[in-house]
Amino acid sequence: NDPSAPPPCTQCIADLLFRGADPCIADANCRTPLQVARQFRCAHCVRTLEHSVQLWQGWVDHDEHAPFSLPNWKPSYLVLCKDRYPNTGSSRDAQSVTVSCYNCRTILGAPAYAFRVVCPCCQSHVAMTPSLQMAIYPNPKLQTTGLPDTAVPTQVVLLPMSSEQIEAKPIEDPGLKSFAGALMEGRLRRALQSTTASQQGGPPCTFGFTMKILGADGSVHCEHSWRVAKNDERQNLLQMLADPARASFEAACAETTGELQQPEPRIAQPTEQVPPV
Numbered sequence: 001n002d003p004s005a006p007p008p009c010t011q012c013i014a015d016l017l018f019r020g021a022d023p024c025i026a027d028a029n030c031r032t033p034l035q036v037a038r039q040f041r042c043a044h045c046v047r048t049l050e051h052s053v054q055l056w057q058g059w060v061d062h063d064e065h066a067p068f069s070l071p072n073w074k075p076s077y078l079v080l081c082k083d084r085y086p087n088t089g090s091s092r093d094a095q096s097v098t099v100s101c102y103n104c105r106t107i108l109g110a111p112a113y114a115f116r117v118v119c120p121c122c123q124s125h126v127a128m129t130p131s132l133q134m135a136i137y138p139n140p141k142l143q144t145t146g147l148p149d150t151a152v153p154t155q156v157v158l159l160p161m162s163s164e165q166i167e168a169k170p171i172e173d174p175g176l177k178s179f180a181g182a183l184m185e186g187r188l189r190r191a192l193q194s195t196t197a198s199q200q201g202g203p204p205c206t207f208g209f210t211m212k213i214l215g216a217d218g219s220v221h222c223e224h225s226w227r228v229a230k231n232d233e234r235q236n237l238l239q240m241l242a243d244p245a246r247a248s249f250e251a252a253c254a255e256t257t258g259e260l261q262q263p264e265p266r267i268a269q270p271t272e273q274v275p276p277v
Contacts, residue, residue, distance in 0.1 A: 010044040013037075017052050024053065024082050024130040025113070030089035034081075043151040053082040055132070055240060055251050059144060061205040061227035062136055064155075071225070075205075077137040077148045078226065080240065082130040082248060083158065087112050101126050129248040132159040132240075134224075157224065160213060161245045168241035170234060171208035171225065207234040211241055 013033070017023065023033045034053065037045035050057070062076040087097040087110045094112035101108060101119040108117050110128060117126045135153040160166055205227035213221045228234050240247035 006044040007042065009042060010048055013045055013048050017048070022115075023049055024084050024088075026084040026089040028090060030084075030093065032084045038152050041151045043149055046151045047147055050079050050081055050135070053130075054079055055082070055247060056080045056233070056237060058228065058233065059139065059205070061208075063225040065223040065225065073227065075139040075142060076154075077139055077143075079135040079137070079153075080237065081133060081135065082251065083133040085113075085115065085128050085130050086110075086161075087114065087128060099126055099128060127249070127252065129161075129245060129252055131161055132244045132248055133157065134159065157213070157222070159241070159244045161248075163243045163245070165214045165216070166241060166244065167212040167214065168209055168238050170238065171210060171227075205229050207231045209234055209238055 026032050031039075034046065034049040037049055057077070057079040060076055060078045061073040062078065063071050063073050087094045091112065097110045098107050099110050099117060100106070101122065101124055103124040104119065104122045106119055106121045108119060108126060110117050115128045117128070118124070119126055134157040136155045136157070137148040137150055137153050139148070207230065208225060208227040210223065210225045212223045215221055226237070228237070
């Protein structure tokens, strides 16, 4: 027996996904299949499920802001993916969800486990879209290719679906000009963000951006900074973070378009990149 071979549960998940099982439906305990796979620490199952729901994934530098702290870039693996439908999970949470009609802006009640609602005013079909999450995995081996071999992320950031509760903007690219400009404006932390390298080495990531999660009153709940290897990757992530609801909807539309040409299921190995399905 090959110890690196995927276990039978991973093949079962791949078969279910190929036959149309939706991995964004939460059970009565508010757990999605991805959360269960992480709980049981099955890296093959986690990679397979993440591949089916990911909007972007790759090796990055990560810096989580803390009060009065200097930048502490750490090489990490980031997965931006779909989380769960808001009207699934516990009965109380699932029955208190509303959605806005994209055509006439009527606010509609979304019954539990209903993934499409008909607007009574304009008869438009309004689809439910899953919320998004950002899963951060450590990179102790300083990998630059492949996938992480751990099943449990060090942190999961749940993204608000309202664009008014999230802010994302680029960090100036490293250089003497950006460093001096930030210092003159009294922004020491921002100046150091533009110049300091990762504390532990890892892949070269130079194109940075910051992300803030805001409360209803505008207060900052958390703030993270990221650096990626290419500018187009940064622009793609900034566009998705600017409007998570639209990003989730566009991902669902892309999946629907590709359903007729879906290939045979393939299990994601923790040590390899899997081509998009």
